[in-house]
Amino acid sequence: MSTVTTLTELPRLPWELMDAIIDHLQSDLPTLGQCGMVSSAWLKRSRHHIFSTVQLWPWRIRDFLQLSASKKCTFSSSIQRVELDDSRVKPGVPCIQFMDALSLSPLSCLSQVEAIQIRSVDWTALTPTEQAKLRHRFAQFKMLKLLEFDDVTFHDLREVVNIMNSFPLLKHLSANVCFMKYTEHAVASASRLRIPRTIETLELGTDDGIPVVLTSLLAQSADPHVTRLNLRSLKAQHLPYLSTLVRRIGSHVRHLLLGMERTSFMNVDEGDYIRALKLSRLNQLRTLQIEGLKFAQKPSILEATLPDLISRLESPFLRCISTTFDLDALEDLKNFDWKNLQRVLKELYFFGLKNVEVHVRVLAGASTADATCERVESWIRNALKELDQNDALNITASLVS
Structure with missing residues (x-):
């Protein structure tokens, strides 16, 4: 007499062990996709790794944001980190640059995002009015704790501080930036600015970023709030600031x-x-x-x-x-x-x-x-x-x- 084993009779692994297995596969997207088809429990854990970081390159940003804003979208709540890079273009493929993407797209579906990285963007191309509108859009990321600028150009530190003030929970700033103003003028301006006291980690690594941001940090008279400092590309000329x-x-x-x-x-x-x-x-x-x-x-x-x-x-x-x-x-x-x-x-x-x-x-x-x-x-x-x-x-x- 043959015995038929039903799904409910199959041996089950403890949830902790299944989570550990899926976590071990976090960089293997094809396998995570297969895990997501096993059961609803595996799907939730797999999505956590598949969609925790999304790279919104110019050629894919429109389709992704339209999909994530759809009422039928089931993965948007898993997104924790967003990366944008204007240099990641595809020849012959229609692209949307960073500024237009944030201006035209609904961001409420990404309100839970905790980290944003912005690369290869010229902020000086925006008028003061456009910058103000962009900060208003940024403010929708109410849970943001980490903000990274990499190869981003500003007039001076004022706009960086204005952007930081949009995020009440911000703890980490990475400012690999350059400024249009001469370093001496950018430093003088920074001495009158105040970095938000929520910031605990500063990461700097450019000829402009190191002296200018450190000047603003050291100009504050209250007790220091930064406890972690990552300073890369340090040169001999930075020794006085250090x-x-x-x-x-x-x-x-x-x-x-x-x-x-x-x-x-x-x-x-x-x-x-x-x-x-x-x-x-x-x-x-x-x-x-x-x-x-x-x-x-x-x-x-x-x-x-x-x-x-x-x-x-x-x-x-x-x-x-x-x-x-x-x-x-x-x-x-x-x-x-x-x-x-x-x-x-x-x-x-x-x-x-x-x-x-x-x-x-x-x-x-x-x-x-x-x-x-x-x-x-x-x-x-x-x-x-x-x-x-x-x-x-x-x-x-x-x-x-």
Whole structure:
């Protein structure tokens, strides 16, 4: 006698395990689509990953917004992040630029969005009236917490601050921007502006953005509200701003990323460099990341002073130090002062440091033929073996073109 097994009799996995499986597939869109056809429960979890980030490039934005605004649309509530980029065009395909898209499209279906990234947009092409209308449209994103500008042009910082003030819950600002005004004029204007006190994270990485936004931040007389600073493409000319930053709000910073533009520091005096950073003032620091370093035949000031720089840290809350190096040849690893670096890191480990991360970008080329990722990791692990023996060392090496 044959036995027929019904769907309700099939063994069921715990919901927590099913969620974990679907979460593991978050970057595999075809498989997530198949998961969504299994059941309504799987559909909801799969949609969370499929539609959590939508990229509204100019050639697809009209159809997407019309679909998401439809009463029959069932995925709009899953959208958490929107990315717009005017440079993502397709030859021969009708496109809608960023400004027109926000002006003509209903945004109520996206009111729950928490993050927006805007790239390759010229804000100066708008009249003051058009800018005001655009801010009004932006205000419909009532839940927005993260705003990113990448390669966006403004007249000065005033419009950036006006846009930020449209979002009462905004916590993170990424301002990789440039200004039409000369830097000196943009800085002078920024000194009279106030960044909203809801902002906790600032990410800057342009010649204009770093001095101008930091000037506005440091001009505020109330207690500092920014606790996480990500500063990339730092040049020697930014050292005075960095020095003032550390002196004024260093005791409030919890997480600091310094991405150095190595070539600009070639002629900087070591003493001036160390004094400008003055990491001893970061007495509440939890994590420190330093990028832009390089293993080279002749170390620059950035590599030569790294042990001394880190030794100035006095925060009892420090938990992680992360460094990122470029590497041309395996032989260049021998030119770095591993002994002093290990000594400094061991002292910090004794006082509470939990994790030391060393990330190496092995630059592809004839000179790196012997510098396989495995050999690089093994070499560094041996150079810092006392930290490795205490399970405090995490090394990753990756090949980049």
